[in-house]
Amino acid sequence: MKINSSAISPNNPLVFMHIPKTGGMSMFTTLSTIWKTSIADLYDVSARKAEAGLEALKDPNKAIYCGHYSFGLHEWLDRPSYYVSVLREPVARITSLYHYCIPGLQEVKSFLNEGRLNSNVAFEDLPFSDFYLDFKPWLLKESTPENFFVSPSAELDNGMVRRFSGFGLNPALCPDAALDLAKNNIEQYFSVVGLVERYPETLELISRTFGTSQLAEERVNMAPPTAMTQPLSDELLKKIQEMNRLDIALYEWVVNRFDWQLKNPSLIKVGSGKRNDIDGIPLWRSVGRSDIREETMLHGAAPQSKQSDINSIFFEEILDVRNHSGMILADVAAFSLKPYQSPESMGPTRLILSPETAKAIIEALEKVLDVN
Numbered sequence: 454m455k456i457n458s459s460a461i462s463p464n465n466p467l468v469f470m471h472i473p474k475t476g477g478m479s480m481f482t483t484l485s486t487i488w489k490t491s492i493a494d495l496y497d498v499s500a501r502k503a504e505a506g507l508e509a510l511k512d513p514n515k516a517i518y519c520g521h522y523s524f525g526l527h528e529w530l531d532r533p534s535y536y537v538s539v540l541r542e543p544v545a546r547i548t549s550l551y552h553y554c555i556p557g558l559q560e561v562k563s564f565l566n567e568g569r570l571n572s573n574v575a576f577e578d579l580p581f582s583d584f585y586l587d588f589k590p591w592l593l594k595e596s597t598p599e600n601f602f603v604s605p606s607a608e609l610d611n612g613m614v615r616r617f618s619g620f621g622l623n624p625a626l627c628p629d630a631a632l633d634l635a636k637n638n639i640e641q642y643f644s645v646v647g648l649v650e651r652y653p654e655t656l657e658l659i660s661r662t663f664g665t666s667q668l669a670e671e672r673v674n675m676a677p678p679t680a681m682t683q684p685l686s687d688e689l690l691k692k693i694q695e696m697n698r699l700d701i702a703l704y705e706w707v708v709n710r711f712d713w714q715l716k717n718p719s720l721i722k723v724g725s726g727k728r729n730d731i732d733g734i735p736l737w738r739s740v741g742r743s744d745i746r747e748e749t750m751l752h753g754a755a756p757q758s759k760q761s762d763i764n765s766i767f768f769e770e771i772l773d774v775r776n777h778s779g780m781i782l783a784d785v786a787a788f789s790l791k792p793y794q795s796p797e798s799m800g801p802t803r804l805i806l807s808p809e810t811a812k813a814i815i816e817a818l819e820k821v822l823d824v825n
Contacts, residue, residue: 460663460720461535462516463491467663468526468723469519470538471496472613473740474549476649480539481519482671483656485749488517492750495520499583499739503731510734521584523621523735524638528726536642536723537659540613540707541649543700547609547693548685551601557585558601562592584738598689602696608738611699621735632699636706644721645714646707654715662718772801781806 461467469484471477485492493515498506509515510529518526518534527534541549561581577586586592587606594600607615611627614620617635620627639646644662647655656668685693694701772784783804806814 459665461488461665463514464532465722466515466530466532466534467517468530468534468536469517470524470526470536470616471519471521472538472540472546472616473521473608474546474553475539475541476652477519477539478746479652479671481746482749483668484517484519486669486671486753487665489753490750491516493518494743494746494750495522495736496746497582497739497742499736501583502739503734503736506734506736507729507731521737521740523616523737524619524642525621525735527642527723528728529734530725531727532725533722534725535644535663535721537645537647538617538643539647539649539652539655540704543613543697543704544690544693546613547697548690550608551598551685554585554588554601557582558588558591558596561585562596565592582739582741584740587738598685602689602692609693609696611697614699614703616737617703619735622737627699629699632702635703639707642721642723644719648708648711651711654711658715658718662720766802779808781808781811 467484469477469480471480481492491514493509493512495506495509495518498509498520507529510518510526511531513532524536527536561579564579564581576589577583579586587608588601588604590600590604591597602609605624607622607624607627611631614631614635615623615627617638618627618631619634619638620631645655645659647658649655653670656670659665660667766787768785768787770786772786774781774783776782781804783806785802785804787802
């Protein structure tokens, strides 16, 4: 099939259905290098801000729509569009999601523990991204992995099938019938469904399908290496499999058809529905606004702000500590964390501290631990 050049435009926008922890921020950055402010950022849009979502969908200057919504967004556009999405092995995706969520959940929990919640404000109206508020058991009870995975989050119950089928945030368990509907929607409406595990080929397929220049691979918002995180128990990993059996089946199906996609790029134009009702928009939970996303769209590249320029070191393990000539020598296993780069093992690393500095660090850490 001959692919039309420059298929993506404000007259025929691309709808990127970003499933969390599938390399979507890397894709967002890649798309920003070409379309910049022609991208509509819908990550901070949910039922609480549905009007903003509707306004963005009616903006005639937007050529790309990015967000965590479900299939069906095209029905609220007033011009034809194209769908693209990327999948990831479900157990790895949910595990990554867990480790990603914990820092944000800790911030919300600190807010609650400090008694800063006005008694007149409902839990659902807390001034935080409502994506985190789905994990109420973790926030209000003991903060354990077990309580995270009993949370009523649609993301934990076949979040990929929910999106592709259009079942979305329905509070009921995702039904078996949604799997076939998801497959049918992929075949009828999605020009490209790629794989994180074959990300360079996914970018190449998008470029060929839409007639763009070769999309550059941008790696941002990457999770820390496995060694830096507390592994989940075998019982929880089994539970993730059971909770996401439909996602596993969908992922395997997409894996099996991916090589066919590479050989048969297909541009699928989806008609518009021109709907205007707010309640039905297939939005997801918001993850908040982001200075990084805004800077990326403005400049066409991931920003290197003063904050993001800070290089971090993660100490995985203390190997040896001793006093030598009045100085404290601490040998540690460490990782180097540089902005927008993959973590790199530094191997055995020696810290040399004066006794005064060591005492100051201990005192500072004790204060932090007392707060938490």
